[in-house]
Amino acid sequence: MPPGKVFIAGSGPGSFELITKRAIELIEQVDVILFDELIGAELRNIIEKSGKEVVDVGKRAGKHKKKQDETNRLLIEYAKKGKNVLRIKGGDPFIFGRGGEEAEVLAEAGIKFEIVPGVTSAIAAPAYAGIPVTHRGYDPAVVFLTGKEAPGRDRTNWEALAKLNATIVILMGVANLRRNAERLMKHGKSPDTPVAIIEKGCTKEQRVVTGRLRNIADIVEKEGVKAPAVIVIGNVVNLREKLLPFLDF
């Protein structure tokens, strides 16, 4: 039996309207669906009622590495049985989504795959908060950064980042916000740089907290901001004030 094909798809930032038509079509077309956290309640419901074989890979194993190994193994196992598989995950699969790792594993196993990009929270959550991550009147670049590099193994060049004229968008960054804000200031980023944090962006529970680099960690602590949240550091955050009164989703 020829192997099946794997579709590595993004589901957008959690609101049903932002899922691509292609991802929805694939629910009908595949045999097996592997999903994890952050795909949004409505989509999860549709998947669970689809009548397809469904695996919640977010629940299968506790430890992250183990979870990923298990997911990789399942993708290969199902495809080798001739099944077409939809592997669906939050946002875009290639933005801190391990989609690249899964594609690598499939390529090594000789299994065909397709990438179905999704709307990433890194751009959509700021947009829903009235913050364009680029704007010609502000910085000429945008950097997407993980806030989760382990202490002692941090490969981020904070000095270069602090000096770069760029909007900095940090994912998975709530827990290390204080440390990372301090690093940016230590390397010369202005303590007055505006910062916004968008919690559960693009969903009905979206909440936005703003401040400056110098006080944002205290504000976030006081307000009890929790993951999932996107952090935007840069002057584009100032646009929110002007856009917000007319922003109508």
Ligand SMILES: C[S@@+](CC[C@H](N)C(=O)[O-])C[C@H]1O[C@@H](n2cnc3c(N)ncnc32)[C@H](O)[C@@H]1O
């Ligand atoms: C493992 S990363 C996955 C990112 C995803 N692939 C994407 O493109 O949006 C998880 C992080 O994405 C961010 N995130 C995902 N969905 C979000 C949402 N609806 N609102 C705010 N942040 C979100 C948070 O920073 C969260 O910790």
